[in-house]
Amino acid sequence: MTERQWSDHGSGMSASRRPAPQAGEAGTTTIPVVRTLVVDDVDEVRDGLIRLMNRVPGIEVVGGARDGAEAVALTRELRPAVVLMDMRMPGMDGLTATKAITALKDPPAVIVLSAYGDESLVIEALLSGACGYLVKGTSGVALAEAVQAAARGEARLAGSVTRPLVQRLVESLTTERGLRTAAEQAQRSATQRETENRAMATRLAGLLDSAPVGIIETDPTGRVLRWNRAAEDIYGWTEAEVLGRVDPSLADPAVRPESPGSSSAQHLRSDGSTVEVEVAQAPLVDEDEQLTGGIRIVTDVTERRVLEDRLHHQAFHDLLTGLPNRALFLDRAEAALTRARGTGRPVLVFLLDLDGFKTVNDSLGHLAGDELLTIAASRLARCIGEDDTVARLGGDEFAVLVEQFDDPGIAATLATRMLAALQEPTWLAGRPLTIDTSIGVAESCGGDDENALSLLRDADLAMYAAKTSGKARFERFEPRMRVAVMERAIVENDLRAALKLDQLRLVYQPIVDMRTRRMQGAEALLRWYHPERGVIPPVSFIPLAEDLGLMTDLGAWVIRSACRQLGAWRRQLPAGGDLYVSVNLSPTQFADPGLLDHVRDCLTESELEPHSLVLEITEQVLVDQYSRARAVLAELNQIGVRVAIDDFGSGYSSLAYLLELDVDILKIDKSFIDALTLSPKGPVLVGSILHMASALGLRPIAEGIETEEQLDYLLRANCPSGQGFLFSTPVDPEQIAAIALAP
DSSP, X not given: OOGGGGSGGGSOOOGGGSOOOOTTOOOOOOOOOEEXXXXXXXXXXXXXXXXXXXXXXXXXXXXXXXXXXXHHHHHHHHOOSEEEEESOOSSSOHHHHHHHHHTSSSOOEEEEEEOTTOHHHHHHHHHTTOOEEEETTOOHHHHHHHHHHHHTTOOOOOGGGOHHHHHHHHHHHHHHHHHHHHHHHTTOOHHHHHHHHHHHHHHHHHHHHHOSSEEEEEOTTSBEEEEOHHHHHHHSOOHHHHBXXXXXXXXXXXXXXXXXEEEEEEEEOTTSOEEXXXXXXXXXXXTTOOEEEEEEEEEEOHHHHHHHHHHHHHHHBOTTTOOBOHHHHHHHHHHHHHHHHHHOOOOEEEEEEEETHHHHHHHHOHHHHHHHHHHHHHHHHHHSOTTOEEEEEETTEEEEEEOSOOOTTHHHHHHHHHHHHHTSOEEETTEEEOOEEEEEEEEOOOOTTOOHHHHHHHHHHHHHHHHHTTSSSEEEOOTHHHHHHHHHHHHHXXXXXXXXXXXXXXXXXXXXXXXXXXXXXXXXXXXXXXXXXXXXXGGGTHHHHHHTTOHHHHHHHHHHHHHHHHHHHHHHSTTGGXXXXXXXXXXXXXXXXXXXXXXXXXXXXXXXXXXXXXXEEEHHHHHHTHHHHHHHHHHHHHHTOEEEEEEETSSOOOHHHHHXXXXXXXXXXXXXXXXXXXXXXXXXXXXXXXXXXXXXXXXXXXXXXXXXXXXXXXHHTTOOEEOSTTTOOOBOHHHHHHHHHOX
């Protein structure tokens, strides 16, 4: 028996037989965890069962046993709630193990697993305390439902596996009657006849009363002759109420089984309600093949249907948000495209990616990240119509399917609406946050070769174009984007190899004393020396490195290389002991849990004092990762590493952050320096920043100084340090020595 034979192929579930859930519907109910022990001597079967059960929500396999003796020992040790027991095993078989386990104090529920032809063993196991019986090859859904029901103390048999037991009961009932006839014909003694009949009757009565399914025997006219306890539980009528009557559960002819075999139906209960059951039935005949009645085995499958629906929902929906998942989205998109070919009306697919989600996840934790995804899902669902679909494809990626529209401008309208909805202020982990997203839009063109995957691919290309154009925007797909993505793929491969092939270099821009113009330190700037494309500036590849998840390794290389270079300068230059190096940290790098340890290692390796390293972060990083920023900046302060806020004034400025966080340096953004000679307000703003920095004990550095006029104002305003093309462009490490030695 292989794992494949325990799959859900026998459950009868399909997407077509169930109504398609709408976008935004609620998630599923939590299923209690059932500790389960699997027993089978065949490794392949046992391992297949374990893998299957571990995939079922609410079931935890605590162990596997190869024989009955090991099963009894593991039951004592692991205390499972349910044991799945094979019958035929070497050594102690399943029947003996079942008797031993059910005799324990607070025993688990035992479900017997058997092959066809083991009915006699199964009957013995049921009479020995087993609560259920399943034939090997039962569907995964039926198996999971049986385990859940057994854990609740309810006896259940999967309806699709009751035929062997029906046959066994038919044989038992026929034998019971045949014994009496044969005994009379042979003129057996009254004592022998009574003994045999009493033994058979006792055995059959015990089986009927302990059977975990409803067992109903009728005469040829349909009147009830036997009605066991499980039938009473299923239908509500007692045996006394139905004996001699036509089975009241079949009062509706539409649900009455008419032929041997197994069927599903809704039967009546004594209170007038209906119950969903599976029925296995067979006729009873005498030795002359004359019909003497019939027997039915009835299984209440109501809870199994609930579990099937639950598992079906989980298979096609995202567990976190309750939205349709990728599989259901593609299914609906294919159906929409089929309809569109008939109507000639287009279909729209929107693909959305939350900008900066990884940073939120890394800095605020996965619970905050999950909450952000749930908020985004709810807002997107409000933006679309009842006939449209919003789905979560995975991670922070969502998709929207729109059809049956008349407005040619609906794509721009919906994209703008979704951007605005997501950008509404959000409180997350006790602080305000704005959700930005990039959206790609693709519209079907009605071609026969068009499918859901190709439409989603085109939307993905458009989304990438939105990201590279500045994020927090949308783009519509254009065929030229396919060429762009091919070029991007080439660049991706080249960038992955760049670090290994030693194509990345650091150049350095001096930071000088404004009055003496002598170099105080240098800012490390990354360049990619591509063998075919020449020198590539960071603005052209850093966003791609972020998307590819390379920034942590890339940023770590930059810190280590800059520290090594500073160590070399200090050894080479007479006044090198006073130099420092400044390194920019990306949001991803700042969120890296290993950042502090890496900084310590680099300082130790290069034999540098901590204050000789300055780490630059942007204001936006402080906003997005405020809780982490407080902790990391405090730790850097204890180490002795200095921290600079880069491009101060260009982003979300908050004086409160300057009061609360351990910051040493303010780098005034180049836009303010440019404004010194372009706007009357420029000198006022720069003067205010310099005055504030002085009052807070922070060292200001002016960025982007390009003219003597700008320098004159900054000198009059007592700005101590600056950098820009007026002093030097970024240069190779070898040229720094000449600049540092200049008078």
